[in-house]
Amino acid sequence: MGINGQDWASYQSAAPNTAGLSFAFIKVTQGMTYTNPLWTQQRDHARANGLVVGYYHYPEMGNSPQQEADRFLSIAQPQSGELVCLDWEGYDAENANVPKATQLAYKEAWLRYVKGRLPHSPVGLYCNTDYWTTIDTTKYFQDYLWIATSGRPAGQPGISGAWMFHQYSDSGGVDQDYCRLGSTAELHTWAMNFAPAPVQPAPAQGPKWPGVDLAQGSTGTYVREVQQRLHDRGWTVTVDGVFGPKTKAVVVAFQKDSSAHGWPLTADGIVGPATWAALWNRPVS
Known part of the structure; x- marks a missing residue:
């Protein structure tokens, strides 16, 4: 048993219906110039409805992966427990003439660079089965794999890789996703496990706490x-x-x-x- 989510871009509204959802991935940037004009509203809407939030970047792979990653991170600024992802596909005009070896190198560099920038956040890869089976010769996806298929049931993407998320449909004008974990709380706990452990206080020093809270109006x-x-x-x-x-x-x-x-x-x-x-x-x- 898994949980359901969606991925949102400017094609969706600023406040999509979140009934039955546990998570949402939001497109933030593309290349070096585009920013989803609705992404902050979609983020706030997802947070307000208790969803685990992820952010993704669509690359233009003729550019520097580090420069694109820096721009993406400067805009997205994920909080603890939020995910980041590379939407690795290239069927558009900006990527069509980029050699497949360059596309693979871009993916490897982007993931490693972003993980170096965000060592305490889950960093993952989105791709479809065509890219996974014909271009991705390394099968490197950093912390999680989000795989896209067409016409297969939720949770049955048909690959042998250790996937975490499965995009299985675009019904209703929005991409539908599935996570193999059992609950929203379990997904949140998994994401938070990347955060550093809280600093433990040193052994008590100074005067003993008086046993009563001190607040505005207290004296003495x-x-x-x-x-x-x-x-x-x-x-x-x-x-x-x-x-x-x-x-x-x-x-x-x-x-x-x-x-x-x-x-x-x-x-x-x-x-x-x-x-x-x-x-x-x-x-x-």
Whole structure:
């Protein structure tokens, strides 16, 4: 039993129907000049409906794979748990005269270069069975293979490769896809497994957490300790024992900065046990 998805381009609407879907691949770029004008709306729509999101680039293989990849990544900017893919096919005018050996070399270079740029993201290859059987002599697809066939049942692409996704139909004016994993959660977990493990905090140092959250409106010695610690770490804050709006703003800024440096904190302006521990244990950057 697998799960269903679709791949979207500018031919689809900005908000396709997501009923019954677990994932969506969105075309972002083509070559060095084209960007799907709907891709950000489609991305936001997919995210809002709980879909695992993937982004793909359609190449013009006479160009530099590194330059095309750099442009694609500068636009797509995938988040953790989101997939990237090369849509490797070349039946259009831009690719028709590109030698097949060059097309193969482009694929190899693009995948390896993008994986080097995104070591903690799933990077994969889309191609049809013609390209898979006649042009791809290496069978290198990096982290996953998305194979396209015509007239075969979902989940039965008819190849021996270790495929993850199968594009099996274009019914209803949109490409229909299948993933061999069992649920949206399983696909999300698989994608997140590429992300680095969170940094584990060092053994507790500093004063013990007081056992109660400190937030706007709190006063007293513990608030003063938090303010003093923020001040000692280089943040501009008044050490007066009053947790006012300015103190909250500094706490939020500290939480965001901590998350950016591998100490994941919720940026809510509340000093709970995790934020308290980070104040004393996170190395000063």
